[in-house]
Amino acid sequence: MKFGFILDMLKFFKVIKRSSKSKARLGLINTAHGQIKTPAFVPVATKGTIKSLTPSQVNEIGLQTAFVNTYHLVTHPGITLIEKAGGIHKFSRLNLPLMSDSGGFQVFSLAKSKRNPQGSTKRADVRGEEKPLLVKISENSVLFRSVYDGRLIEFTPEKSIEYQKKIGADIIMAFDECTDYPATYEYAKKAMERTHKWLKRCIIKKQTIDDRRSKIDIPQNLTSTINPLSSKNQQALYGVIQGGTYRDLRRKSAEFVTSQALDGIAIGGVSVGESKKEMREQVRWVSDFLPVDKPVHLLGVGQIDDIIDLVKYGLDTFDCVEPTRLARMGTIYKISNFNPQARGPISKTEELDITKSIFKEKLEPLDINCRCYTCRNFSKAYLHHLFKQKEILAYSLATFHNLYVMERFFAEIRALIEENKL
């Protein structure tokens, strides 16, 4: 009994409670850098910083985890430096469970994008990201020059795993090809098949590195006998379901990916496309295939009004730039009338655009019910003043608030599952 309890403690993922009304579940992800209570929101720390927040503020908000982008870190400051620093946790002082993506999303979007058919010009795309200078793209690899120092950088399935191993996030992703929206059936199928082939190579590569490390690094191996989570060997690998907007491809991909020896499952390339309905559909198609004993992550999607539905499909974690990006634009979250009993998404999420002149003289807090640092201290008028004056403090106060709201929102969701109300 006691031994079973310890084993449970050491398990990467543990389901604590399942809803009887939906696939929603309460879980616990164990990592070397702490636990993640699921469902959980995963804010982005693209380049090794949750934009505008210190790690102290990250702790104060109570963030459980964050998401770093391999492509960005490879480009700047470079993998060698991060490895030399002892991994991304030590480098950034984000001392919490971290996830990294494979880089596939960025390196492929630059080649496949219709907005950039040659893929050879340095330019900013719609997300404001600088595109690297593409050198060569083949079935197997993407080669480009860094926009910062002209270095040649190569991404292959194996390279992606190597990079992520060195970055050292607690949860890493297999290299996938993310289809643009819209994509033809033929292309989506081809991309999916490539993703599956690559998944196998990623699993092998990760195993090879882990085995080599175990052999060389005896003390680390010893440590991991005692606590399997305290070693880098214990990075969890997720495979990524692709298949674009096509039901049969999504289901086929789900079937394949979930059959592999993986620690978790991610759903990638889910496109909001024409409507949110479409996005939910793409998730719903695969939801029957999702494993009951492995955590499921949704890549890059997770607007506040989608979350409840997605949790009901059995999804556990969600990374999304929205709360932080919108905060820096002055868009402030406010959840009023939170009503999960109602059909569909939560009945109302409000967003304030604090830069609007109607807030110029409003001396009440952003949200009278919010207990975050920003709301406990500052008025709408002060935030408005800071935003209009482009004061740096505006961005951190708004980011603090939006992420605090997201954390409370997910805590609320977990409470509802606990009470079997979802």
Added chain:
Amino acid sequence: MKFGFILDMLKFFKVIKRSSKSKARLGLINTAHGQIKTPAFVPVATKGTIKSLTPSQVNEIGLQTAFVNTYHLVTHPGITLIEKAGGIHKFSRLNLPLMSDSGGFQVFSLAKSKRNPQGSTKRADVRGEEKPLLVKISENSVLFRSVYDGRLIEFTPEKSIEYQKKIGADIIMAFDECTDYPATYEYAKKAMERTHKWLKRCIIKKQTIDDRRSKIDIPQNLTSTINPLSSKNQQALYGVIQGGTYRDLRRKSAEFVTSQALDGIAIGGVSVGESKKEMREQVRWVSDFLPVDKPVHLLGVGQIDDIIDLVKYGLDTFDCVEPTRLARMGTIYKISNFNPQARGPISKTEELDITKSIFKEKLEPLDINCRCYTCRNFSKAYLHHLFKQKEILAYSLATFHNLYVMERFFAEIRALIEENKL
């Protein structure tokens, strides 16, 4: 004895110790928002925020005071709003003794500047400040349109005091005319005479407002009987010594200003001009006239290598944009070889330009001897990465460090006076 002690506690300024080697002194400024141990550095919070820092971080650094700019606050968010919010402390949550300037520096520089002879174009000056649209300048007033909403704004000696009363800083400045560098003797003389005339009007205006408030606002008056510092009536008024780069004018101005019924003395328009030597000279000229029982503030000057000399001339407080502005540009303070025994300024202050590529892979802290949040947590390489990527966190981490260094530096100076070593 006990009563004397209480009176001492309530005094605006108290000299605790005088050096026998120079005019350096250890003092205590009492305000309704706390005490300032002098000599003290006064970082700027121009628009009601120490750029990039939360009030929590301000407390964590241990900042004693900050400096807000009346001209900026009048222009945005406006005085009415700040008054409605209960003053700048409540609006900004900078819960520490604050100083405000008279607005004279900004409103005059726009009219007198050779760079902007018409004074009628909206443009940024060398300090990167947006110049308002000047409407009319006369002997008595400056009238201009706000660049934000086109409102007509007027500055006169009386208006400046009114604005500052409403802003509610603990220490306010009489309206002065700040001469540009270089200025002719004739102009410097005229500006000085105007400043003196205006000083008298400012003293009367402040008295009038205080008297009116005492009559109307009985509860406030009652409070102030118990603790004279807890009421807005108790804002301290400083007069400003002008006189440009001319010895006789400076001395004349010092003689006049120090003869008035004021709580403290400020030295304004001190120009670094051709050399730092010149700047120190302008201060030295007036140092014999400075009162032994009133605090002395130096307006807008206070580079780290000037401070020791200026303290020896009997100056108590210094506001300066440098530590914060340089921080946002990636210039990091490092005081090594702090040696006040050596003749002249401290023997060496180092500045790192963290954006330089030599720091790209340096994994040690900015300053191994510094105990600030930034140095306790982050490497030069991480700061370099953040600056190169224009990450917002770069600015707050660097600002935190530079202000922490300034605070420690002044604590060091106070310790030296305590030990009679300065």
